[in-house]
Amino acid sequence: MSAATRLGLVAGFSLLALTPLSGQYPGVYPGGYPYPYPPTYPGFGPGGYLQGQASVINATGDLFVKQEQARIEREKANQAKLDTQKKSFDQRLYEKMLTPAYGEVAAHDQALLLKRIMTNPMQAEITSGKAHNIMLPFLTNVALQGIQGPPIILDQQQMRYINVTTTGEGGHNLGILRDGGKVKWPMALRGSPTQKKLDKLLPEAVTAVASESLDLKTYKELTKEVAKLTDELRTKFHKEEIDGGLYLDGKRFMDSLDSAVRGLAEPAAAKTLQGTFAATGRTMPELVMNMAQKGLKFAPANPGNDTPYFALYNAMIAYSNGAADSNAFKTQFAPVNLYENYYDKTTKSNIK
Amino acid sequence: MKLQTAWLAALTAVLAPAALCAGETAKVDSVSGGLFAKSAGQSWRALKAGDAVKTGVHLVAMPHSEIASANDAVQIVLFADIGQRGPLAVLESGLSLNEAKDADIDFTLERGLVVVASKKKAGAAKVRVRVASESWLFTLHDPGTKVGIEVFGRVPAGIPADLATIGPPLVEVVGIVIAREAFLDQGTMGVGLKAPPGQAFFHWDSAEKKLAVRRMDKLPGSLIKPFDDRQSKLFKEVCAACSHVLHEKGVAAWLRELTEGDNKAQRLTGVTLAGALDELPVVHDVLESSKHADARAHAILVMRHWLGREPGQVQKFYDTLTKKKGLSDVQARSAVQLLIGFDEEEKGRPETYDLLIHYLRHSKQAVRELAHWHLVRLVAKGKDIPYDAAAPEAERQKSYERWRAHIPEGKLPPESTLKKKAP
Numbered sequence: 021m022s023a024a025t026r027l028g029l030v031a032g033f034s035l036l037a038l039t040p041l042s043g044q045y046p047g048v049y050p051g052g053y054p055y056p057y058p059p060t061y062p063g064f065g066p067g068g069y070l071q072g073q074a075s076v077i078n079a080t081g082d083l084f085v086k087q088e089q090a091r092i093e094r095e096k097a098n099q100a101k102l103d104t105q106k107k108s109f110d111q112r113l114y115e116k117m118l119t120p121a122y123g124e125v126a127a128h129d130q131a132l133l134l135k136r137i138m139t140n141p142m143q144a145e146i147t148s149g150k151a152h153n154i155m156l157p158f159l160t161n162v163a164l165q166g167i168q169g170p171p172i173i174l175d176q177q178q179m180r181y182i183n184v185t186t187t188g189e190g191g192h193n194l195g196i197l198r199d200g201g202k203v204k205w206p207m208a209l210r211g212s213p214t215q216k217k218l219d220k221l222l223p224e225a226v227t228a229v230a231s232e233s234l235d236l237k238t239y240k241e242l243t244k245e246v247a248k249l250t251d252e253l254r255t256k257f258h259k260e261e262i263d264g265g266l267y268l269d270g271k272r273f274m275d276s277l278d279s280a281v282r283g284l285a286e287p288a289a290a291k292t293l294q295g296t297f298a299a300t301g302r303t304m305p306e307l308v309m310n311m312a313q314k315g316l317k318f319a320p321a322n323p324g325n326d327t328p329y330f331a332l333y334n335a336m337i338a339y340s341n342g343a344a345d346s347n348a349f350k351t352q353f354a355p356v357n358l359y360e361n362y363y364d365k366t367t368k369s370n371i372k
Numbered sequence: 373m374k375l376q377t378a379w380l381a382a383l384t385a386v387l388a389p390a391a392l393c394a395g396e397t398a399k400v401d402s403v404s405g406g407l408f409a410k411s412a413g414q415s416w417r418a419l420k421a422g423d424a425v426k427t428g429v430h431l432v433a434m435p436h437s438e439i440a441s442a443n444d445a446v447q448i449v450l451f452a453d454i455g456q457r458g459p460l461a462v463l464e465s466g467l468s469l470n471e472a473k474d475a476d477i478d479f480t481l482e483r484g485l486v487v488v489a490s491k492k493k494a495g496a497a498k499v500r501v502r503v504a505s506e507s508w509l510f511t512l513h514d515p516g517t518k519v520g521i522e523v524f525g526r527v528p529a530g531i532p533a534d535l536a537t538i539g540p541p542l543v544e545v546v547g548i549v550i551a552r553e554a555f556l557d558q559g560t561m562g563v564g565l566k567a568p569p570g571q572a573f574f575h576w577d578s579a580e581k582k583l584a585v586r587r588m589d590k591l592p593g594s595l596i597k598p599f600d601d602r603q604s605k606l607f608k609e610v611c612a613a614c615s616h617v618l619h620e621k622g623v624a625a626w627l628r629e630l631t632e633g634d635n636k637a638q639r640l641t642g643v644t645l646a647g648a649l650d651e652l653p654v655v656h657d658v659l660e661s662s663k664h665a666d667a668r669a670h671a672i673l674v675m676r677h678w679l680g681r682e683p684g685q686v687q688k689f690y691d692t693l694t695k696k697k698g699l700s701d702v703q704a705r706s707a708v709q710l711l712i713g714f715d716e717e718e719k720g721r722p723e724t725y726d727l728l729i730h731y732l733r734h735s736k737q738a739v740r741e742l743a744h745w746h747l748v749r750l751v752a753k754g755k756d757i758p759y760d761a762a763a764p765e766a767e768r769q770k771s772y773e774r775w776r777a778h779i780p781e782g783k784l785p786p787e788s789t790l791k792k793k794a795p
Contacts, residue, residue, distance in 0.1 A: 144720035207533070257730070263705035264727050265533040271723040 134158060138337055146333045147326045149183070149318030155336050160312045162343045163305040169343035172304055172335050178328035182299040183319035184292070184311070185283075192283025193319035194292045196276045201226030203277065206323065208262045208270035214249045221245065225281075229289050242281050250274045273323045304339040396424040397469045398477060401438040401447065405614030408432045408649060416623060416649050425469055430482070432466045432648045434614045434641070435607070441477035445497045446512070448479065449487040452644075463677050464648035475500040475509060483681055485522040487550065490515055504543040504578050509557040517552035519565070521545065525680035530715035535690055535708060541680040543578040550591065558583055567591070606637055613641040627654045631667060639667045647674035652692045659738040660697075663762050668741045675711050686712075703736065710742035719750060725779045732772045737761050740768070751785045753778060 137145065137154045145151045162169065183195030196203055201223035209215050225242055228234040253274060257267040283289055291297045297316055301307030311317075321329045400407060400423045407419045410430045425431065425439060433450035440447045450465040465484025472478040475498035477488075490497035490512035497512045503523050510519055525541040532538050549565040549572045556563050556574065561583070565571055568588040575584045599607060616626055630642025631654060646654035655678070658671040679685045686708060693704035710731070718724045728750075731743030740761035748754040757778065759771040779785050 142720060143715060143717040147717055257727075260700065260702045260706075263702045264709045264731075265531045265705065267727060268531055268718065268721070268723055269533050271726075272721065275723075 138340065141333070147329050148320045149329065151333055152318040152329070152336060155340065156308060156311060156318070159304065159308045159336060159340060159343075162340070163308050167343050169304060169339040172339050172342075174302060174304065174307060174335060175328075175331065176302070178331050179299055179301075179307075181322070181325040181328040182332060183321065184297055184299050184316040185319040186286075186288040186292070186297060186315060186317070192279045192286060193276065194280050194283045194289060195319055196273075196280045196322045197222065197226050197284075198293065198295075204324075206266070206269045206273045208253060208256065208266040209249060209273065212249065212252055214245055214252060218242070218245050218249060225284060226293055229284050230293050232290050234284060239281075239285060242284070243278075246274065246278050246281050250278070269323065276320070276322055304335065397427050397442050397472055398425040398439045398448075399423065399442070400425065401440050403433075403438075403615075404436040405434050405452075405611040406616075406645075407437040407439075407450075408434075427469050427471050430466065430468045432464050433484070434464050434645055434648060435610050440491065441472070443476055445476040445490065445492045446499050447489045447491050448477065449489070451485040451487070463644050463674060466648065470500070470502065472500065474498065478502070481521060481523050483523055483525070483677070485520065487518055487520045488512070489518040489551075503545050503576075505581070506545075506576065507559060509559075511555040511557070513553045513555065517554055518550040518567075519547060519554050520550055521547040525682070526676065527679050527686060527712050528715075529713045531709045531718055532712065535686055535705065538686050538712075540578070540683040541685075545576045547574045548572050548588070548591075556583070609635065609637045610641050613638045614645065623649055624651050624654055627651055628657070631658050631662065636664075636666060639664060640670045643667055643670045643674050647678045650678075652678070652689065653696050656693065656697055656738065659741055661737065665760060665762070668737075668761065669745065672711070672742060672745050676713075679708075679711060699736075703739070706731075707736075707738060707742065710739065710746065713746060714750070720784070722782050722784050725751075725783075725785060726781055729772065729775045729779060732759065732775060733768065747775065751779065752787050753785070 134154055137151045141151045183193050183198075185193055203219075203222060205215055205219075221238070221242055225234060225238055228238065250271075253262075253267065253270045256262045257264075262270070283292075288297060297314055299307060299311065299316070299318070301310050400419050400421050402421050403419065408416045408431070409419050409425065410416045410432075411426070411428065416432075419425070419431075419437075431437075431439070431450070433452055435452040437450045438447055439450070448467070450467065452464045463484065465486060466482040467479045467484075467486065468482065470478040470480060478500040480502040488499045488501070488510065492515050494515065496514070497517070499510045499512065499519075501508045501510060501521060503521070504525075512519065523543060523545045525543040527538060527541050549567045549570070551567050553564070553566045553570075556565055563571070563574070563583065563585055565574065565585070568590045570587060571585050572588040572591075573586040575586075576582065613630055616630075621629070627642050627646045627649070630638050631646065633639055633642070643655060643658055646652075646658070652675075655671050655674055658667050659675070662668050662671070675689070679689060689711075690704050690708055693699040693707060694701065699707065714724055725747075728743045728747050731739050732747075734740050734743070744759050744761055754775070757771055757774045759768065759775075761768070
């Protein structure tokens with residue numbers, strides 16, 4: 021075997037790794053792999069050293085072309101069959117098939133979204149509470165119908181770190197102020213006069229909100245100081261007094277604080293800070309029913325408090341998977357196949 | 373008769389071309405390019421065909437070398453890539469030899485790709501391969517059995533506020549039985565492997581720590597496809613670049629000459645070699661001062677590859693930047709963070725994009741290059757905004773303004789999937 025031949029082997033070998041392990045392993049690069057970028061980028065590489073790659077790509081391309089041609093041929097045949105059948109259909113019904121009713125589409129989209137959130141959520145969707153909020157109505161339905169899921173006990177220590185809001189996604193999140201307005205400042209924000217001033221102002225404001233006596237002057241001063249501290253953080257970063265990691269930590273914290281301070285002006289702020297509005301419940305049905313009764317949604321995690329969100333997410337998944345054994349839950353969860361439903365109802369046959 | 377036997381034995385011992393001394397567990401069969409060896413506390417030296425290799429020596433091959441076990445039962449072929457990336461961004465290959473107690477050869481595969489082959493004329497050959505936390509014993513059942521193994525490591529993505537909290541790299545291993553049959557003994561379980569058609573392909577990673585096996589009906593034709601003329605020419609260029617006498621001017625001077633050259637293949641080979649031979653200041657200098665965008669982009673890959681080699685690399689890299697390159701603590705941390713990259717949550721936060729766009733105007737070319745490297749990968753439209761980290765400031769400012777216009781401060785990219793309705 022010549023050197024060139026042997027090296028050709030390398031490239032092909034590398035590419036082989038892309039092939040999924042059917043039935044045993046989802047692929048060499050499971051989701052969340054630390055090298056998520058596209059494998060090739062213009063201008064990258066010396067122009068072809070491990071050359072089997074090019075030929076593999078070409079070969080794969082040829083295969084795709086052939087497969088595509090075969091698919092087109094098959095489609096043509098199907099189309100002919102479809103055309104014959106269409107003539108016997110009522111045109112109105114045919115049009116309806118192409119434009120399903122809004123409710124059907126919404127149900128279909130929601131089912132797909134739920135499925136993705138339950139199987140492959142992004143980290144940000146968990147730490148923002150979005151994933152929990154998407155699952156919430158389905159779990160509430162399960163609880164309302166009395167369907168028993170597995171007996172999962174929620175960790176009360178962790179539940180204390182779950183934030184809620186009355187305004188839904190995008191609303192203000194008071195979670196960061198729930199400890200009487202005492203906050204744990206990240207490294208990048210500590211020590212400045214503005215931070216020290218806020219350290220004093222925040223507990224006063226929280227106390228005032230709890231007794232429904234927060235005045236406009238205090239509120240305006242708070243928002244001004246928060247904006248000032250955010251500017252100070254940015255200046256520190258631009259002057260290279262802090263690195264990118266500390267900046268991102270600080271910025272995330274300031275975004276949470278800004279949201280919380282703005283939330284102090286909302287009517288529900290007092291109840292949230294008093295603990296009336298909180299994610300409470302020893303079991304999953306208790307939690308989702310409490311949330312539903314008070315009209316609460318999950319709010320984003322406070323900086324550094326991501327773990328309880330992942331734990332709760334996992335508990336929700338485990339509960340819904342257990343509950344999914346029930347036929348009642350399955351009916352709601354299974355994605356709707358609009359075309360199948362249509363043909364089942366109208367022609368009692370399925371052209372697929 | 374006894375005398376005759378003793379005489380023959382003595383003659384054989386004198387004439388044997390690669391007779392090995394104690395502690396020498398392998399010998400070099402052939403070298404295309406460079407095969408570099410390093411013992412603890414010593415500097416790199418180049419090996420040539422016929423040289424013996426001792427236990428504990430680290431070997432790095434660029435781009436292709438062959439070594440054989442002391443008893444000549446097993447051959448290890450080391451392959452490399454110089455940046456024309458496959459899915460497992462293999463660059464140089466590196467391994468160290470261990471004392472072989474229960475096998476014909478025992479080695480730790482540190483990075484890259486090797487093919488182990490039985491050279492025995494009859495019977496089974498045994499190869500112990502250590503990779504990450506694993507120790508696998510391969511039995512190559514028949515003469516001519518060949519198994520390819522490729523290992524790849526990366527530090528998990530996510531900007532760390534504290535470098536000390538960074539965990540070990542995630543390591544991924546893939547392999548394939550190329551010819552005949554082998555048995556892989558993992559210690560707690562074993563699996564029979566067979567070249568296609570058969571259970572030929574295996575995979576392991578340090579996250580799951582599970583071995584998965586897959587059947588293949590045939591080897592892809594590309595596996596044995598020979599180089600065309602252009603590729604052969606390039607291979608020769610790479611070999612020529614790597615076969616330089618190592619200590620004529622010193623390793624760093626030689627590598628700088630390669631990385632600053634006008635020949636692209638040599639430039640990228642130089643960058644790969646600089647990472648392979650732990651000459652981090654050279655890699656950093658390419659990123660910081662090279663006028664060639666291809667060399668800078670490749671330097672990023674080489675640095676990420678270097679960081680993912682084994683636990684502790686991040687701290688070593690930070691120390692190099694602060695102690696040898698004179699970067700401040702903040703600058704070194706920022707560089708490390710940018711090399712590691714962003715996790716899924718960070719990609720969904722507007723401040724990540726603010727940070728990266730801000731870095732496009734950074735005083736250090738290395739930081740600008742890294743920021744742009746991420747931006748064009750995170751923002752699809754970014755590829756339409758020309759940017760050269762080495763361009764004059766006025767030119768960079770124009771690109772910066774286009775980026776800022778595309779992603780206003782406090783906003784996510786317009787095309788961000790987080791904003792779209794999920795499918």
